[in-house]
Amino acid sequence: MQTRIPPLVIAxxxxxxxxxxxxxxxxxxxxxxxxxxxxxxxxxxxxxIVAVAVAQFVRARTTIDPHQPDRVSVxxxxxxxxxxxxxxxxxxLLAIAGLALALRNPLALIGPILFVAYITAFQILPEERxxxxxxxxxxxxxxxxxxxxx
Numbered sequence: 752m753q754t755r756i757p758p759l760v761i762a763x764x765x766x767x768x769x770x771x772x773x774x775x776x777x778x779x780x781x782x783x784x785x786x787x788x789x790x791x792x793x794x795x796x797x798x799x800i801v802a803v804a805v806a807q808f809v810r811a812r813t814t815i816d817p818h819q820p821d822r823v824s825v826x827x828x829x830x831x832x833x834x835x836x837x838x839x840x841x842x843x844l845l846a847i848a849g850l851a852l853a854l855r856n857p858l859a860l861i862g863p864i865l866f867v868a869y870i871t872a873f874q875i876l877p878e879e880r881x882x883x884x885x886x887x888x889x890x891x892x893x894x895x896x897x898x899x900x901x
């Protein structure tokens with residue numbers, strides 16, 4: 752793996768960057784209040800997605816630990832994994848995007864952007880290399896059928 756930093760820590764850092772941007776430039780808080788409500792809905796959607804994804808991994812008896820992709824025993828491709836190859840990372844993205852909207856500060860959107868860039872380069876791409884080596888053609892077909900994010 753390219754990084755030993757847990758993805759959840761990366762998401763929390765992105766959230767802290769959003770909060771810092773909001774505190775540093777409170778005058779940029781210009782988005783209308785309904786945008787903040789939409790942010791709350793995104794956080795709720797994120798919680799639902801992660802719960803379903805974790806349940807699918809538990810049911811398949813495979814690891815949910817992103818730092819041990821070599822311990823993956825089953826390629827899960829149904830349910831939420833038929834919509835996105837990375838539902839847990841998508842859930843983290845939705846949660847930090849929801850926070851950015853709840854802050855009503857466009858500058859807070861730097862958090863989700865940084866999260867996607869970092870998690871793709873240092874977590875997802877290395878995971879994909881391992882899964883490709885482990886599952887071969889089945890993983891290739893899955894990648895052609897299902898997008899990385901949505």
